[in-house]
Amino acid sequence: TSHHAPDFFEAVGAEATRRGWDQLKPVELSNLAWAFAAAGRATPDLFEGVAASALPRLGDFTAHNLLSVLWGFAKAGVKSPELFDAIETRLVVAELSSFDLSNAAWSFAKNGHDAPDLFEAIGAEAKARGSAEFTPLELSNLAWAFATAGHAADLDTVAAFALPKINQFTVHNLANIAWAFARANVEAPELFAAVAPRALPHVGKCSAVELAKLAWAFASAGVEAPELFDAIADFE
DSSP states (O other): OGGGHHHHHHHHHHHHHHHOGGGSOHHHHHHHHHHHHHTTOOOHHHHHHHHHHHGGGGGGSOHHHHHHHHHHHHHHTOOOHHHHHHHHHHOOGGGSOHHHHHHHHHHHHHTTOOOHHHHHHHHHHHHHHOGGGOOHHHHHHHHHHHHHTTOOTTHHHHHHHHGGGGGGOOHHHHHHHHHHHHHTTOOOHHHHHHHHHHHGGGGGGOOHHHHHHHHHHHHHHTOOOHHHHHHHHHHO
C-alpha cells in the first residue's frame, strides 16, 4: 500500500549503497534516478551515488539512459553541474527522437543548467525536422524550455509548428506554450489568437495553475481575449 512506499524507497537506496554503486549497470542507475524523482523522493545520498558512479562511465550509457538520468535530476531538483556538463558533450541531437529532444531541453531548463550550445543545436534540429515530427506535448515542452533557458531564438519555429495542430493541444499544453511566449517576450499574435478559442471551452476543467498561466500570459503579452478572461473570472 502507498503508506509503505517511503520505507520501500529508503530500503532500495540503502541496498544500492550496501552493494556499491559501481556494481549497478547504467540502465539500473538511470532507472533509479528516474524512479526516485517520479516518486517525489529527492534523496541526496541516492542522487550523489548515481552521479558519482555514472560520471566515469557515461560512455556505457545509451542516449535513453542519459536522458532518464537528466530527467530524474531535473525533476527532483537536484543540481549536478559536472554530470550535466558531461552528458551534454555526449548527446548527439541528430540521433535523438523528437520526444528525446524536447525531454533534453526540458531537463536542462528545469535544472537551471546553462547550455546555450545545446539549445541552439536542439533548435536547429527541430527546425530541420519540420512540424510533422512533433506532438503538441513536445512542442509545448520545447517552448517552455526555450523560454525558461532564455533561448528565444527558436520560439518562432515552435509557433509555426504549433499553429496547424493547435486543436490537438490540451489545456495544459496551451497554458505552457502561451506562458513561454509571454515569458520570453516574443510576439506571436497568430498563436495567441488560436490559443484563446481553443482554451475557452475547457476553462471549467482547468487547474488553478493552468488558469493563472493563461491569464498571466495573455495579460503580459498585451493580447486582448475578453471572452477567455470572462470565463476565467467566472470560474474563479
